[in-house]
Amino acid sequence: MTDFEELRQLVAFQRFGTLSAAADELHITQPTMTRAMRRLEREVGVPLFDRSAKNRLALTPAGELAAEEAKKLLEAYAVFLEKIRNEVNLHxxxxxxxxxxxxxxxxxxxxxxxxxxxxxxxxxxxxxxxxxxxxxxxxxxxxxxxxxxxxxxxxxxxxYLGKEFLGVAIDNFTPIAQRSSVTFADLAGLSFAVVHDIGPWKGLVEAHIPNAQFLYQQDLAALEQISRYSTFPFFYSNLTRRLRLTDERFMTHTRTPIAIDDPANRIDFxxxxxxxxxxxxxxxxxxxxxxxxxxx
Missing domain, CATH: 3.40.190.10 (Periplasmic binding protein-like II)
Known part of the structure; x- marks a missing residue:
């Protein structure tokens, strides 16, 4: 019975075009691959390779079809393995x-x-x-x-869990810090210190705050330092406002939390x-x- 290694070799041949290149990619010898492809042909029962050209091997139409189907089988097998392993990990x-x-x-x-x-x-x-x-x-x-x-x-x-909405921490000496709420449009042109991955909020704030600059930071410690020693405003939400990391960003007492009263300020989860x-x-x-x- 054909094994998956032979199918991998067939797919590699289709991709690289020669036995030597495919063997190099798979870290096997060319004679090993030649023997495997002959076994595969015997198992399938039809010619998969055209050997009529001197010093050149090519796939027959049946070989092309076999390579495409082998690719699907290998992908399905990879999904099978991942699902089983994940099931064990989730136990x-x-x-x-x-x-x-x-x-x-x-x-x-x-x-x-x-x-x-x-x-x-x-x-x-x-x-x-x-x-x-x-x-x-x-x-x-x-x-x-x-x-x-x-x-x-x-x-x-x-x-349904609930909705998340943003607030913004504004430097105390910025005029809008005296307001009880702002819209996204009121924040136009400002530069914000933002954690690098905020999911769907990224597209939302970029679309609704005109001419803003977003200074995305990968390192949370660096983001906290930027908040502490700069005047850049930053976002928080009803889900993060009471967390320790957010409190630390307010510790210098240089920011005023302002509600964002805007119809676009909502994501349901x-x-x-x-x-x-x-x-x-x-x-x-x-x-x-x-x-x-x-x-x-």
Whole structure:
């Protein structure tokens, strides 16, 4: 029976065009690959290679089709392996991922005061693309994904958590710091110190604050230092305002927190999980929804 190694070699030949180049890529010898391709032809029962040209080997139409189908089989096998391995990794663990940082920060804060949650929940720190949220669950990479849209799929539950909205910390000596609220348009032309990955908020603030500059920072410690020793405004939200890291950015007392009263200032979040994981994830969704901060 044909094994996957022979299929990998066939796909490599299609990609690189010669046995020597494909063998070099796979770190095997050319004679080893020649023998494998002959075994594959015997197994399939039809010629896969055209040997009519002197010193040149090419795929027949059947060989081209076999290489394309082999590629699909290898991709499906890779998904199979990943799903099985992820299932083992998720055993006795609840892995939570999110499309935005705020809900993860809030969940981490809640988990700190709950010993059972602290042991059971693993937070996936790197944000995921909203378009891959369903795959994240189906491939068993995460037990629950916090999404910015309700996912309509018969395999999952997608339950409402609450909304996140931004506030802005403005230098005390900036005129708008005297106001109780601002709109995004009022922040036009300012430069903001921002954490590097803010998920869907990135497109939203860039679209709604005209002529603004966003100084994205990878290092949170560097961001805290920028906030402490500069006058750049920064964003916080109803999910992050009471967290220690946010409090530290206000410690110099040089910023005034201002509400952003703007119809665009809202992202709704949902806890999405497979039906099969409902028993372990529903209590988390219910607790988050009940304690979701309503004010920043």
């Amino acid at each position: 006795n663990k609840i892995v939570v991922a999110s499309v935005a940082p705020g809900p993860l920060c809030f969940l981490e804060h809640i988990a700190e005061s709950n010993a059972d949650w602290r042991k059971a929940i693993t937070i996936h720190g790197e944000l995921i693309n909203p378009d891959t949220a369903l795959d994240e669950l189906v491939q068993r990479k995460s037990t629950m994904v916090i999404t910015d849209r309700e996912i309509d799929d018969p395999r999952v539950d997608s339950l 949902y806890a999405t999980f497979l039906h099969s994981n409902r028993r372990v994830t529903l209590p988390i969704q219910q607790h988050l929804a009940q304690h979701w901060p309503q004010a920043a």
